[in-house]
Amino acid sequence: MLCEVEIKPAQNQIDREGARILKECQVLGANSIRTIQTAHSFLLEGDLNQAGIDKIARTLLADPIVETFEIRILSGVTAESTGSEPLLNVMFKPGVTDNTANSAREAICDLGLAVENVATCRKYWVNSDAASEEIDRMAAKVLSNEAIEYVLRGPLQMDSIKLGSEYTFELVTIPIREMNDKQLETLSREGQLYLNLTEMKTIKAYYVGQKKDPTDIELESIAQTWSEHCSHKTLAGRIHFKDGERDLHFENMLKETIFAATTEIRKSLGEKDWCVSVFADNAGVITFDDKQDVCFKVETHNHPSALEPYGGANTGLGGVIRDPLGTGLGGKPVCNTDVFCFAPPEIPYAELPAGVLHPKAVATGVVSGVRDYGNRMGIPTVNGAVYFDERYLGNPLVYCGNVAMLPVGKSEKQQAQPGHYIVAVGGRTGRDGIHGATFSSAELTSDSEMLSGGAVQIGNAITEKMMLDVILEARDQELFSAITDCGAGGFSSAVGEMGEKTGAEVWLDQCPLKYAGLSYTEIWISEAQERMVLAVPPENWEAFEKVCAGEGVEASVIGKFTDTNHLVLKYQDQVVADLEMSFLHDGRPPVVREAVYKIPAFTPLTPPQRDDYTKDLTSILSSLNVCSKEWIIRQYDQEVQAGSVVKPLVGVQNDGPSDAAVVRPDLTSTRGLVISCGMNPRYGDLNTHWMAASAIDEAIRNCVAVGADPTKIAILDNFCWGNTDRPETLGSLVAAALACKEFSIAYGSPFISGKDSLYNEYSFENEQGEKETVAIPASLLISAIGQIADVNLAVTMDVKSPGNRIFMVGTTHNELGGSHFALVNQLEGGQVPQVDKEEAPEIFKALHLAIQKQLIRSCHDLSEGGLAVAAAEMAFAGGYGMKLDPTRLPEALELSTPSLLFSESNTRFLLEVALDKMDALYECFGDLPLVDIGEVIGTRQFTIKGTSGGTAISASLDELKAAWKNPLAWD
Numbered sequence: 010m011l012c013e014v015e016i017k018p019a020q021n022q023i024d025r026e027g028a029r030i031l032k033e034c035q036v037l038g039a040n041s042i043r044t045i046q047t048a049h050s051f052l053l054e055g056d057l058n059q060a061g062i063d064k065i066a067r068t069l070l071a072d073p074i075v076e077t078f079e080i081r082i083l084s085g086v087t088a089e090s091t092g093s094e095p096l097l098n099v100m101f102k103p104g105v106t107d108n109t110a111n112s113a114r115e116a117i118c119d120l121g122l123a124v125e126n127v128a129t130c131r132k133y134w135v136n137s138d139a140a141s142e143e144i145d146r147m148a149a150k151v152l153s154n155e156a157i158e159y160v161l162r163g164p165l166q167m168d169s170i171k172l173g174s175e176y177t178f179e180l181v182t183i184p185i186r187e188m189n190d191k192q193l194e195t196l197s198r199e200g201q202l203y204l205n206l207t208e209m210k211t212i213k214a215y216y217v218g219q220k221k222d223p224t225d226i227e228l229e230s231i232a233q234t235w236s237e238h239c240s241h242k243t244l245a246g247r248i249h250f251k252d253g254e255r256d257l258h259f260e261n262m263l264k265e266t267i268f269a270a271t272t273e274i275r276k277s278l279g280e281k282d283w284c285v286s287v288f289a290d291n292a293g294v295i296t297f298d299d300k301q302d303v304c305f306k307v308e309t310h311n312h313p314s315a316l317e318p319y320g321g322a323n324t325g326l327g328g329v330i331r332d333p334l335g336t337g338l339g340g341k342p343v344c345n346t347d348v349f350c351f352a353p354p355e356i357p358y359a360e361l362p363a364g365v366l367h368p369k370a371v372a373t374g375v376v377s378g379v380r381d382y383g384n385r386m387g388i389p390t391v392n393g394a395v396y397f398d399e400r401y402l403g404n405p406l407v408y409c410g411n412v413a414m415l416p417v418g419k420s421e422k423q424q425a426q427p428g429h430y431i432v433a434v435g436g437r438t439g440r441d442g443i444h445g446a447t448f449s450s451a452e453l454t455s456d457s458e459m460l461s462g463g464a465v466q467i468g469n470a471i472t473e474k475m476m477l478d479v480i481l482e483a484r485d486q487e488l489f490s491a492i493t494d495c496g497a498g499g500f501s502s503a504v505g506e507m508g509e510k511t512g513a514e515v516w517l518d519q520c521p522l523k524y525a526g527l528s529y530t531e532i533w534i535s536e537a538q539e540r541m542v543l544a545v546p547p548e549n550w551e552a553f554e555k556v557c558a559g560e561g562v563e564a565s566v567i568g569k570f571t572d573t574n575h576l577v578l579k580y581q582d583q584v585v586a587d588l589e590m591s592f593l594h595d596g597r598p599p600v601v602r603e604a605v606y607k608i609p610a611f612t613p614l615t616p617p618q619r620d621d622y623t624k625d626l627t628s629i630l631s632s633l634n635v636c637s638k639e640w641i642i643r644q645y646d647q648e649v650q651a652g653s654v655v656k657p658l659v660g661v662q663n664d665g666p667s668d669a670a671v672v673r674p675d676l677t678s679t680r681g682l683v684i685s686c687g688m689n690p691r692y693g694d695l696n697t698h699w700m701a702a703s704a705i706d707e708a709i710r711n712c713v714a715v716g717a718d719p720t721k722i723a724i725l726d727n728f729c730w731g732n733t734d735r736p737e738t739l740g741s742l743v744a745a746a747l748a749c750k751e752f753s754i755a756y757g758s759p760f761i762s763g764k765d766s767l768y769n770e771y772s773f774e775n776e777q778g779e780k781e782t783v784a785i786p787a788s789l790l791i792s793a794i795g796q797i798a799d800v801n802l803a804v805t806m807d808v809k810s811p812g813n814r815i816f817m818v819g820t821t822h823n824e825l826g827g828s829h830f831a832l833v834n835q836l837e838g839g840q841v842p843q844v845d846k847e848e849a850p851e852i853f854k855a856l857h858l859a860i861q862k863q864l865i866r867s868c869h870d871l872s873e874g875g876l877a878v879a880a881a882e883m884a885f886a887g888g889y890g891m892k893l894d895p896t897r898l899p900e901a902l903e904l905s906t907p908s909l910l911f912s913e914s915n916t917r918f919l920l921e922v923a924l925d926k927m928d929a930l931y932e933c934f935g936d937l938p939l940v941d942i943g944e945v946i947g948t949r950q951f952t953i954k955g956t957s958g959g960t961a962i963s964a965s966l967d968e969l970k971a972a973w974k975n976p977l978a979w980d
Contacts, residue, residue, distance in 0.1 A: 038359075054171065226533055514577045686708055823912065
């Protein structure tokens, strides 16, 4: 029997979901829709009677205080209209993970009632005279996401919600040996392999030599392993680079830039090397104390988030949490990070290209996805950033990071040994995530939802939390020898990587499935979430299985590691794939890619000259990249695990923008971790070399600003670029990578991990019927992890007391290129901020010494918006005004007032210092640039003097704070 439990707000309750949808319809311009009533339903299928259904509804599904429910039988009954208002039902497409339904099914079974299947449904009634075309628009743009959901109009009519049907095994082979070049390209494109012609011809040649054609699963295995996402074949490949001054040949660009920097730093450290494992595992590992090491990884989940923001971001965070869990023998997560890049939310619906979700829908979905996963797993999200640019419209960026602790000695995993079981732990396998790894190498188009909807997954944080607990317990009992996460490419990548040096045999029909009907190939490449793969010695299997069963976590032996150096896949005892590991991992053809970089011609920027720049300051404070992100931050739990010391929001009202997070991972110790990031895509429009240098400087100075030791800061790189098949696009990336090497070495901050995401472009048909492609701006995120010996010495950015002096550290240059002053005034050109790599490390060391000596009451780095913005943020976060005179700076004579106030020159800080600490402060800095430019005052007035001698900025703290807080104060 199939029945529906329909739940509505009680009569005395506000229909908040209906109000929200109605507001979105008004923004959409659907003015004929004036009223919306909502409900949500559970569809229950099983051997149930009326009394049982009523018990389920009252006990589990409905809240009797604020909700009412109605039960109706669906199977075998002809649906009748229940009213004159049009009804829309929104349901997940078959195979899409429905966590609410899954939890309900488990709870119903705990009641001792028989239920076979559960599904959820959202219901919407609109006023009867609403225009049909506006209802359709609401359904497509507001109510549902076509990538994962479908809409049924009218009363529900269905007899079953059962998923899947029995699969009839049939081995499929691909006649690749007979294909010409055009056919090979078609196979790659239509089969969603996304391999280039040279790679396809290499595969053809291999099978010609083998005197057989590949099975479909062999071809998929090769495509997953050779994908950009899994092999980094562009950045880790051969590149010929020219930029007018340099003519370089790379055999492996990553090794010769990013990796080389780390190698050189570690060599210089000698016996004091604090790197433990870098670029060798799922996450980078460095020392922390005598008991624990710390690991850090940041990943991207861009293309899935463009199709389904909630699921894409949800599984992006879930996936990156599994990276440290799969590092060494398993790290315990202590905090998360996230960085988002969106299009401006005010873009009208009418201007959206086909297939593109509205930026506000993307933003709310992404934030909700990260929020739910982190909060439900009990991991605090403590650091991040948000950037806005119209070029992210069709291709938003979602960076997610995780920091975890590893016991000393557990940071190195063993090699999987022949005879060890291949064990899958955690969630079951479904059709979600199929072709996710290869899809990430494809350009997004208006057809991406239809072609690659299966690449979207929706995670289950509770399942992953249970799996995490089991793995950490099994680690401590030494029950497994190796572990990796089952991420991009699914079992294909996880087992393929673990068995690369030995061999592996996998029994695909032993893999637990979410539902029937999956083919052997779908089982192998599914990226269903919350799964890990482990190597378990046979003698440990019983104990390992007992640990899992004790926590209700499913574990299955799905194969064994061998000594054949072959990957053998079986289904119902029949071999469906037999691949040489050497070809799978080393057979990809080396391609020499051409990279050309030409720095855009310099054009001077002439700032407007006026007496009063107060409006410029408020405009920058209210610009999307600078304004408060409190709407996002407040949704995250920063208190869980009780280790957060400096949080994302600080100050007297806990709403000022912190420079970095400080976390105490061991509550018996005062030693802490410092987590920060640096990024400014706008600089890349002018020069990607200085963009990279600025990102490194910003990430490190944010760390140092709160108290991190600058001699022990590790960094991570995440390159998100457009189509690097174009020499000029690849050239801009190589220029950034070369800068990463240069400034990593200069600062003594090694790269320990990283990730790239290429082909971030969106193509659509414009009004003229022509194909138009929009690439994201070159976007390099640098994440930093530092350490502080005593968290009690950590410094925040909010001013503390009237009468204290304000010092400027660093040198201001005429560097308004790419600045937010230029952005709000619509100015082009100018000099992009550069970095003095000789002076910057000395400034960091001097500042750290001053913080250690407790000379600094507050500290804030200067970044977006320059001096004026940093000072305003310090003032309104602390609740005290400021009176500043930056014309005291030696360089002020050569600068215009806009440059003095708004230049975004690097390696600069504002310090609040008590009068009796000033002499000691000067001793710390010696000859380094340090100037007293003003004071904290007891009123709520904020003034800055300009180069003309008059007051350039004058405003109340309330005015400044309102400008900063209002733009993203969404409901």
